[in-house]
Amino acid sequence: MAEEVKKTATSKKSVETARKVWPYVKEDYAMAHEWKAAGKPIAWTCAMLPKELLQAMDVYPQNPEHYGVLTAMFRRGGSKDPNVVKEAVRFCKLAEEEGFASYNCGYARATIGHALTGDLKDAPLGGLEPPDMVITTSCVCDQRGKWLRYLAQKFNVPFYLIDFPERGSDLAYDMPGQRNAILPYHSSLKRGVTDIYYSPPADYEIDYVECQWRDLAKFIEDVTGHKYDQDRFNEVMDLAYKTNELRLEILEYRKAVPAPMTSADGLSVMYPGTYTSGTQRAYDFYVELRDELRQKVEDKLGVIPDEKFRMLWYGLGPWFNMALMNYFENIGGVFIYEPIYNLAPFPPRTPENPFRELALRTLQQSGGMMGPMGSLGQTVSTLVNAARDYKAAGIVLFYLITCRPVVYPVVEIGRVLEEEFGIPSTTLECDLVDERSYNEAQTLTRWDAFAEQMLKKGPVAY
Amino acid sequence: MLFAGIDVGAQSVKVAVLSDNKLVFSSTTVTDEEGGVAARQALDKALVALRLPLNSLTAVVSTGIGKDGVAFATGKRTEEICHSRGAYWLFPSARTVLDVGAGGYRAMRLDNRGKLIDFANNSKCAAGTGSFLDAVTRVLDTRLEEIGTMAVSAKKRASVSSYCAVFAESEIIGNIHRGVPKECILAGVCYSVAERLAEVLHRVKIAKDIVMTGGVAQNIGVVKALEEIVGLKAKVPHEPQIVGALGAALFAEEMSK
Amino acid sequence: MAVEFKKWLENRHDVVKEWKEKNKKDVFGCLCCITPEEIIYAADALPVRITGSSEKLEMVDSRAPIYACPFLRSCLDLAGRGIYDYLDGVVIPNACDFTARMDYWWRKLVPRANPAQQGVELCPYVLYIKHPEKIGGEMSFNYLRGEYRIFKQHLERRRGHFKPISDDMLSNAISVYNEHYGLMEQLTQLRKRGLVSGSEAFEAEFASLLMPKNEHNELMKQYLGEVSQREPKDGVRVYLLGGGVDQISYMIYKVIEECGGNVVYEDVGVGRSYFGRKIDTSKPPLDAIIEHRLDVRCPHCITEDRFPEDRFIFARDRIEGANVKGVMWFAPLYCECRNLEYPFTRDRLKEVLNIPALYLEHDYTLEGIGQLKPRIETFMEMVKS
Structure with missing residues (x-):
């Protein structure tokens, strides 16, 4: 029976x-298939794990997390028939x-389901290739440790978890008398400064992560x-x-008025840097993007002709319906920035000990003032800044609703x-790939009321 | 000797009476009475219909959400156990039993001797239950009995894809506002209920034959949708709503042996 | 007179306040069993477990999202309402994504004035411990030593006075705690013999989370003497896994008993359920405590095994020889750590030990737990035959 969808x-x-x-x-997925066909090793890993060591040791990284995004965009067999449900x-x-609760991360459920079908190839872009090992991190959320461990168990391949301590003990943003304890926003700091955090990582913390990076190199040697x-x-x-460095430069251009690039594109162009860091292709991609943005800013070309109000997008993309992020554009509203998978300056290069350098960097990622990777107080101050x-x-x-680290700081x-700036907010309440949790009528009613409020309100005085 | 089973459900009380391993009486009474009182009344009616004195029953087993309120019962058994027992008695080929009542639904897996080996229940949400269908009849101004036949007559199925009952209700209202025909919406509703049901079925790993019991099994729209989703035919007894009571009566008989 | 543990279950706050008043000592609240209680005990303070209540939530909804562990939300609500104002400090480990963020909320909802210098608190009220997510091996040991040393320093600087915690003080605490672990092992043996029910054992253990272990040890010795005289009585033996179990939600033990079952062993984040062994007294005391704590199989942690089967092996070792008929999960809603390890563990239990499992989700309300009863009854009938 045909269905209205x-x-x-x-x-x-x-x-x-x-x-x-x-x-x-x-191209990435096609290369993975070729790689596997040539008998070379594939590791399933995740966004928050820098891929440099894997690249250097000729292990091809595939990311279930990103594959979750793809399943939200495609129907089975590439069908365009809206009666066929999305793969996610x-x-x-x-x-x-199988017993995984529906409150679990959509990425996790989608890729676990993908693995459970028993036929990885019958899926968008020919599916993920079966892994030879699974390498994940404790960074950001509890899910990625346990979900990828399950995948390793399912495929019966070696598993490695690299633990990046998520440092807490931050002061609340608006705690009376302690406001000045919050250090400046990371991107306004001088590049290469390592102690940009409220308290710099201690030696025992850096040692811990450095040892694990070295141990991971041994693990890969053993397996491959x-x-x-x-x-x-x-x-x-x-x-x-x-x-x-290029990506940080791009962020500077994105601050321009009128906005040269939307958050929807921001969430899309993070792909090369997040999943293929350390490759020439990723570098070339951002050179092109930087040049385009530089030109647009010089020419004062905005995303929309008459920019009336600028908005931040908090959280990940609603991948099953990214058109939502263009919703306000016909009335002059544009999403200008999405502080997630955020960028911070890398610590200076130390070629004599790249493991320690990477340890420092990963500690800054997990403990830095950046989105949900840091603790709750850091997330709030990131958004304020x-x-x-x-x-x-x-x-x-x-x-x-299915991502604890993103949802906890929302309120x-x-x-x-x-309270701080009189900035109003509205919400989108659903999963990021599973559209069954999305209610269009309820969302758009809220958003329309919000749009009216934004149009009435003048610019914010900072 | 006579044995009775009483199933005190969320909306109605079902009675089954067995004699010589034969079903001699069954009834369904919709009631607002408190469980124990309603059970007594339903059983009295059964005995009156059978022209028997009130003390002629050898044993009575209660089941259902209100089973603990039946003070005169000689035994109690859970719904999963009773529906499995009843379904297996009716269809010895039953390996998977799906019971869908007003207050909840459950899937049971049986081995070839009819022993329960796994079961799964609905989550707290009302989506997929008989009560949800009841709510739909109010929103769509229709009768419960009509839902199934109207749904199968639809040419198109409206989207009711939310897995939350509250969201689904707002989706239905959205469909009404867009002028989607009633039968298409009902087809969507039946399909969404069937999807919930398929979920619990898969949890116990479906095996042939599937027997569907409980009041919602009378809804042809839901049954057809479910068959479409799982790709298997479901056996539906003549009176699916009394299978729990029947199972309870079988236990009553067994207890007296 | 027979030993009664009821007052710790029924009036947990009053009992602790009374103790504090009488002994004039500090009381620290702990959120999780991976807290190194021995160090707090050595610092001459009382570690007590933070738990929730069955009361209606009053203020947590306006500050924290609803899609979160109902047990911890209840704890936070009590804190925001001032019920936990008698605590002199709160220890928050990163036992899961939500617990780790309690660090922020507790500071915001229960503010305390603390001298700060350049953003660094000198005597923090909320102490955060980042327990490694990967356990086992030298790397996590060295790391946790760093965390515990800072934790110890904070305790030594309480109220702005420096009072060192010596190795002797730590060793003394270890011997008290080892006696406790030993007594709890005896209790477990009695459970396996059918002399003590799961709910009784929980009550006895729960009291130990709210009083100094030396006092509890005395009570336990008397209690064990009493119960060992009993006649054995048993139900269908069940192994329970889960979380958010406290003086409210331990009702699950009673519901299981009402359905003809009995929990003979558990893995629910309360005391004994994790500490299978004593602390090694042949090592320097702080190191021994670290080692002991790294042995805790919290569902948040992952072992460093290449082919990890953490939860299954943990369960298998515990139920060996206990004649367990079924395994039940009792996980709070939104408890991802428990849920994500369930399918694999369930399948392994079935394949290797032929023990079936039942997954129950609870919303941390008495009503919600009561509603689980029919399913438990069916499960009992299923595993019995």
């Missing part, structure tokens, strides 16, 4: 370079039937027989460093931004 769509592109992300992604929904159901080569590692680290830097007048908070962010 929910309308979902992809987002509009605001920059030309963003159109190149999709071919880039396709098909896979999530399989995971739930590939030898670790420091010179090769340093080459990759150099490229990753240069790429990050981002609102000021990007001259935001409003914020949409993704009340991501506090909304409250602090309102």
Whole structure:
């Protein structure tokens, strides 16, 4: 029987370079299939694990997390028939039937379901290739340790967890008398400064992570027989460093008024840097993006002709319906920045000990003042600073019901931004890939009321 | 000797009476009475219908959500156990039993001797239960009995894809506002209920034959949708709602042996 | 007179306040069993477990999202309402994503004035411990030593006075705690013999979370003497896994008993359920405590095994020889750590030991736990035959 279905769509592109992300992604998956066919090792890993060591040791990283995103965009067999459910929904159901609760991360459920089908190839882009090992981290959330451990168990392959301590003990943003204890926002600091945190990582913490990076190199040697080569590692680290510098430069351009790039594109162009860091392709991609943005800013070309209000997007992308992020554009509202998978300056290069350098970097990622990777107080202060830097007048908070680290700070962010700057907020409440949790009528009613409020309200005085 | 089973459900009381391993009486009474009182009344009616004195029953076993309130019962058994027993007695080929009542639904797996080896229940949400269908009849101004036939007559199925009952209700209202025909919405509703049911079925790893029991099994729209989803035919007894009571009566008989 | 543990279950706050008043000592609240209680005890303070209540939530909804562990939300609500104002400090380990963030909320909802210098608190009220997520091996040992040393320093600087915690003080605490672990092992043996029910054992153990272990040890010796005289009585033997179990939600033990079952052993984040062995007294005391704590199989942690089977092996070792018929999960809603390890562990239990499992989710309300009863009854009938 034919079915009337929910309308979902992809987002509009605001920059030309963003159109190149999709071919880039396709190429990545095609290369993975070739890699596997040639009998070379594949590791399943995740966004928060820098890929440099894997690249340097000829292990091809595939990311279930990113694959979760893809399953939200495609129907089975590439069908365009809206009666065929999205792959994410098909896979999530399989995971739930296996006993995984529906409150688990959509990425986790979708990729567990993908694994449970028993036929990885019958999926978008030919699916993930079966892993030879699974390497994950404790960073950001509890899910990625346990979900990837399950996948390792399922495929019966060696598993490695690298633990990046998530440092707590931060002071609350608006604790009376302690306001000045919050250090400045990371991106306004001088590049290469290592102690940009409220308290710098202690030696025992750096030692801990450094030992694990070394141990991981041994693990890969054991599993693959590939030898670790420091010179090769340093080459990759150099490229990753240069790429990050470019990405920080891009962020500076994104602060311009009118906004040269949307958050929807921001969430899309993070792909090369997040999943293929340390490659020439990633570097080249950002050179092109930087040049395009520089030109747009010089020409004062905005995303929309008449920019009336600027908004921050808090949380990940609603991947099954990215068109939502263009919703306010016809009335002059634009999402200018999305502080997630955020960037911080890398510590200076130390080629004599790249492991320690990487340890320092990963500790800064997990303990830094960046989105949900840090603790709750750091997340709130990141958003406060981002609102000021990007001259935001409003914020949409993704009340991501299946992602604990994203959802926990939501109430506090909304409250602090309102009290601090009078910035209003609204929410989107659902999972990031499983559209069964999304209620269009309820969402758009809220958003329309928010749009009216934004249009009435003048610019925010920072 | 006579044995009775009483199933005190969320909306109605079901009675089954067995004699010589034969079902001699069954009834369903919708009631607002408190469980114990309702059970007594339903059983009295049964005995009156059978023209028997009130003390002629050898044993009575209660089941259902209100089983503990039946003070005169000689034994109690859970719904999962009773529905499995009843379904297996009716269909010895039953390996998977799905009971869908007003207050909840459950899937049971049986081995080839009818022994329960696994079961799964609905989550707290009302989506997929008979009560949800009841709520739908109010929103759509229709009768419960009509839902199934109207749903199968639809040419198109409206989208009711939310897995939350509250969200689903707002989706239905959205469909009404868009002018989607009633039968299409009902087809969507039946399909969404069937999807919930398929979920618990998969949890116990489906094996043939599937027997569907409980009041919702009378809804042809839900049964057809479920068969479409799981790709297997479901056996539905003549009076699916009394299978729990029947199972209880079988236990009553067994107890007296 | 027979030993009664009821007052610790029924009036947990009053009992602790009374003790504090009488002994004029500091009381520290702990959120999780991975807290190094021995160090607090050595610092001459009383570590007590933070638990929730069945009262309606009053203020937590306006500050923390609803999609979170109902047990911890209840704890936080009590804190925000001032019920925990008698605590002199709160120890928050990163036992899960939500517990780790309690660090922030506790400071915000229960503010305390603390001297700060350049953003560094000298005597913090909330002490955060980042327990390694990967356990086992030298790396996590060295790291946790760093964390515990800072933790110890904070305790030594309480109220702005420096009072060192010597190795002797630590060793003394270890011997008291070892006696406790030994007594709890005896209690477990009595459970396996059917002399003590699961709910009784929980009550006895729960009291130990609210009083100094030396006092509890005395009570336990008397209690063990009493119960060992009993006649054995048993139900269908069940192994319980879960979380958010406290003086409210331990009702699950009673519901299981009402359905003809009996919990003979558990893994629910309360005291004994994790500490299978004593602290090694042949090592320097702080190192021994660290080693002991790294042995805790909290569902948040992952062992460093290449082919990890953590929860299954842990369960298998515990139920060996206990004639367990079924395994039950009793996990709070939104407890990802427990849920994510369930399918694999369930399958292994079935494949290797042929023991079936039942997964129950609880919303930390008495009503919600009561509603689980029919399913427990069916499960009992299923495993009995």
